[in-house]
Amino acid sequence: MIDGADLDRKRICIVATVPHAIKAFMRAHIDVLSASYNVTLVANGSSDDLAELLGSRVSFIPLQIKRKISIKHDILALVNLWRLFRAEKFDSVHSITPKAGLLSMLAARFAGVPLRFHTFTGQVWVTQQGFRRFLLKFLDMVLARNATHVLADSHSQRLFLVENGVVDASSIDVLADGSVAGVDPNRFKYSAKLRQKIRLNYQIQNDAIVYLFLGRLNRDKGLLDLLRAFAKAAKKNTNLHLLIVGPDEDGFEVRLAAFAQRFPDRVHRVGFTDYPENYMSAADVLCLPSYREGFGVVIIEAASVGLPVIASRIYGITDAVEDGVTGILHCPASSQEIAKAMLLLASDGNIRRRMGDAARVRAADKFSETRVTKALYDFYHKMFSTVRIKSN
Numbered sequence: 108m109i110d111g112a113d114l115d116r117k118r119i120c121i122v123a124t125v126p127h128a129i130k131a132f133m134r135a136h137i138d139v140l141s142a143s144y145n146v147t148l149v150a151n152g153s154s155d156d157l158a159e160l161l162g163s164r165v166s167f168i169p170l171q172i173k174r175k176i177s178i179k180h181d182i183l184a185l186v187n188l189w190r191l192f193r194a195e196k197f198d199s200v201h202s203i204t205p206k207a208g209l210l211s212m213l214a215a216r217f218a219g220v221p222l223r224f225h226t227f228t229g230q231v232w233v234t235q236q237g238f239r240r241f242l243l244k245f246l247d248m249v250l251a252r253n254a255t256h257v258l259a260d261s262h263s264q265r266l267f268l269v270e271n272g273v274v275d276a277s278s279i280d281v282l283a284d285g286s287v288a289g290v291d292p293n294r295f296k297y298s299a300k301l302r303q304k305i306r307l308n309y310q311i312q313n314d315a316i317v318y319l320f321l322g323r324l325n326r327d328k329g330l331l332d333l334l335r336a337f338a339k340a341a342k343k344n345t346n347l348h349l350l351i352v353g354p355d356e357d358g359f360e361v362r363l364a365a366f367a368q369r370f371p372d373r374v375h376r377v378g379f380t381d382y383p384e385n386y387m388s389a390a391d392v393l394c395l396p397s398y399r400e401g402f403g404v405v406i407i408e409a410a411s412v413g414l415p416v417i418a419s420r421i422y423g424i425t426d427a428v429e430d431g432v433t434g435i436l437h438c439p440a441s442s443q444e445i446a447k448a449m450l451l452l453a454s455d456g457n458i459r460r461r462m463g464d465a466a467r468v469r470a471a472d473k474f475s476e477t478r479v480t481k482a483l484y485d486f487y488h489k490m491f492s493t494v495r496i497k498s499n
Contacts, residue, residue, distance in 0.1 A: 116143070116144055116145050116164075117143075117144045117145070117198040117199070117491055118144065118145045118146075118147065118195070118196070118197045118198050118199075119140060119144050119145070119146050119147070119197065119198065119199050119200075119201060119487070120146075120147045120148075120149060120192070120195070120197040120199070120200045120201070121133055121137070121146060121147070121148050121149070121201050121202075121203065122149045122150070122172075122188070122200060122201070122202045122203070122207045122208075122211040123148075123149075123150045123202070123203050123204045123207050124150065124151060124172045124173075124174050124204045124206050124207045125150055125151055125152060125174065125204075126148075126150045126151075126152040126156035126157050127156075128150070128203055128204050129148055129150055129157060129160070129203070130156075130157065130160070132203050132226075132228070132287045132288055133203060133287075133288065134160060134288070135288050135289070135291070135476050135479075135480045136288055136480050136483050136484075137160055137165060138480075139480045139481070139483070139484050140483070140484060140487065141162070141164040141165050143484075144164075144487070145164050145165075145166075146164060146165045146166075147165075147166050147167070147168060147195065147197070148160065148161075148165065148166070148167045148168070149167075149168050149169075149170050149188075149191070150167075150169070150170070150172070150207075151169070151170065151171050151172050151173075152169060153169055154167045154169070168191065170184065170187055170188065170191065171183075171184060171187075172184045172206060172207050172210060173206070174206060176206075181206075181210065184210050185210045185213060185214055186214075188210055188211055188214035188215075189214040189217050189218050191214075192214055192215050192218035192220050193218045193219075197215075197220055198220075198221060198222060198491065198494075199220065199221070199222035199223070199224060199487070199490070199491075200212075200214075200215040200220050200222075200223050200224070201224040201225070201226070202224070202225045202226070203225070203226045203228070203287070204228075205231060205246075205247075205250075208225040208226075208227075208250050209246055209247075209249065209250045211223075211225075212225055212250050212253040212254045213249070213250075213253050215253075216253045221255075221494050222255055222256075222490055222491070222494060223253065223254045223255045223256075224254060224255070224256055224257065224258065224490075225250060225251070225254045225257045225258070226257070226258045226259075226260065226287060227247075227257060227258065227259045227260065227264060227268065227401060228260050228287060228401040228402070229264070229399055229400055229401030229402075229423065230243075230244075230247060230264075230267075230268075230273075230399065230401075231243055231399075232244045232247070233398070233399040234327050234398050234399050244271070244273065247268075247273050248272070248273050248274075251268075251273055251274040251278070251279075254278075255278075255490075256278050256279070256280070256490065257274055257278060257279045257280075258279070258280055258281065258282060258486075259279055259280075259281050259401065260281070260282075260285055260286055260287045260401045260402040260404075260423075261281065261285040261286070261401060261402040261422070261423045261426040261427070262281050262284075262285060262426055263422035263423055263425050263426050264401050264402065264422055264423050264426075265279050265280075265281050266422070267422045280486065282479050282482035282483055282486065283473070283474075283478050283479050283482040284426070284473040284474060284478075285402055285426045285427070285473075285474065286402050286404055286407060286427075286474050286479055287402070287404065287479075288404075288476060288479055288480065289407075289474050289475050289476035289477070289478060289479030289480065290404070290407045290408050290410075290411045290470055290474055290475065290476055291411075291476045292411050292470070292471055292475065292476075294384055295384045295387065295408045295409075295411035295412050296384070296411065296412060297388050297412050297413050298384075298385070298388045299388075301385045301388040301389065302388045302389050305385060305386060305388070305389035306389055309350075309375045310372060311348055311375070311389075312346075314346065315346050315347070315348050316344075316346055316347050316348065316391050316392070316452070316453045317348045317349075317350050317389060317390045317391050317392075318337065318347065318348070318349050318350070318390065318391070318392050318393075318394050318417075318449060319350045319352065319386060319387065319389075319390035319391075319392065319393050319394065319409070319414070320333055320349070320350070320351045320352065320353070320393075320394050320395070321352045321353055321383050321386060321387070321393065321405050321409075322352075322353045322395070322405055323353055323354055323356050324351070324353055324354065324355045324356055324357060324359045325356040325357040325359075326357055326398075327397065327398045327399055328395070328396070328397050328398075329395075329396030329397050329398055329419060329439070329440065330351075330359060330396075332396045332440055332441070332442045332445060333349075333394055333396050333442075333445060334349075334362075334363075334366055335442035335446075336396070336442040336443075336445035336446040336449060337349045337370075337374075337446070337449070338366075338369070338370075339442065339443070339446035340446040340449040340450050340453070341370055341373060343450060344450060344453050344454075346453070347373065347449065347453055348373050348374070348375065349370075349373065349374045349375070350375045350377070350386060350389065350390055351363065351374070351375070351376050351377070352377040352378075352380060352383065352386050353377075353378070353379060353380075354378060354379040355378075360376075363376055383405070383408065384408070384412060387408065387409050387412040387414055388412060390409075390414060391414070391452075391459060392414060392415055392416065392417060392449070392452050392459065393405065393406065393409040393414045393415070393416040393417070393418075393434075394416070394417045394418070394445070394449075395416060395417075395418040395419065395424065396417070396418065396419050396437070396439070396440075396445055397418070397419050397421065397424065397439075398419065398421070398439055398440070399421065399423075400419075400421060400422075400423035400424050401423045402423045402424075402426060402427055403418065403423055403424045403427045403428075404427075406418060406424065406427040406428060406434075407427055407470045407474045409466075410427075410433060410463075410466035410467055410469065410470040410474075411467060411470040411471065412467075413463040413464065413466065413467045414463055414466065415433060415434045415435070415452065415458075415459055415462030415463050415466055416428055416433065416434035416435075416466070417434060417435050417437065417445060417448045417449065417452070418434060418435075418436055418437070419436065419437060419438075419439045420436040420437060420438060420439070421439055424436070427474075429465070429469065432462065432465050432469075433462055433465050433466035433469055434462060434466065435448040435451070435452070
């Protein structure tokens with residue numbers, strides 16, 4: 108419940124499809140923003156899902172927003188958002204996931220919310236073809252046209268959106284050097300104790316080279332390319348291990364089980380975890396062979412732990428990785444290049460350490476949580492000041 112003494116404070120509404128997105132992307136921002144503004148969180152869930160974020164200046168309103176396209180449910184969600192925004196009279200609405208973004212920006216505009224922000228974290232349509240690509244891109248354009256300002260989580264994504272006509276260059280910004288919320292070095296740091304514990308649990312030898320994939324298991328993440336690359340590299344070096352961590356979205360479990368049988372005790376599977384940093388400590392190299400990323404926050408999280416990365420040379424990732432310095436970039440879908448990079452990093456511990464050290468320094472310098480949250484706070488202060496000046 109909002110304290111009565113704070114009723115004159117500006118009111119911000121943050122909308123996402125699911126509570127996890129708010130926790131993953133906005134936790135630190137909410138802490139900073141709530142010091143000066145009243146914040147309301149809206150997502151498809153219950154207050155228990157966000158209990159650790161709630162307080163006298165942070166409240167939660169549940170509202171059903173389906174993640175997948177459903178005309179009936181989407182229209183209902185649009186109407187319910189419009190009613191909510193009309194009733195609460197927020198000073199700004201900020202969305203952070205694609206479906207929530209489209210519905211929130213439309214509803215907020217219809218409801219007369221003066222400031223409407225959306226953060227782009229990648230484009231689903233990039234890997235699509237034909238009408239589906241056209242439709243999804245068009246919906247992103249509709250979203251952008253109904254926002255007063257949008258944010259991109261990398262400079263290369265901003266350029267991509269502008270060049271593709273999704274958004275005008277004057278209405279899109281990037282916070283600091285990129286990412287949604289930066290990385291917390293107090294959380295993402297190397298732990299020799301956790302490295303030993305996890306390796307012991309999965310019976311991985313201390314001198315083994317462990318390649319880590321951490322994220323949602325789907326085709327757009329390039330997981331099949333990684334498996335093909337590991338198969339090539341693992342035949343040449345029997346000391347290589349693959350650790351795959353994250354929720355399965357595309358029915359990969361059966362295929363992973365079959366693949367693991369080809370390399371007994373060298374392919375290890377972990378489902379969703381709230382503690383990705385633990386597995387980063389257990390690994391030697393992060394792999395992200397993705398086909399599309401807005402930024403690739405897992406890269407800077409791993410960098411903060413001291414891991415070099417092997418990743419695709421695509422927009423978004425090119426902001427997170429300095430090729431040849433903090434990691435190795437490869438052509439998308441090239442299992443041959445991935446395997447070559449795997450063998451190179453496995454063969455020389457000095458290269459791994461040098462890249463890992465450079466990655467850690469770069470993450471702290473350019474992508475710290477403190478720096479990015481300050482940038483968003485400054486953005487809000489600027490936007491609210493602009494509205495106040497215009498209204499006089």
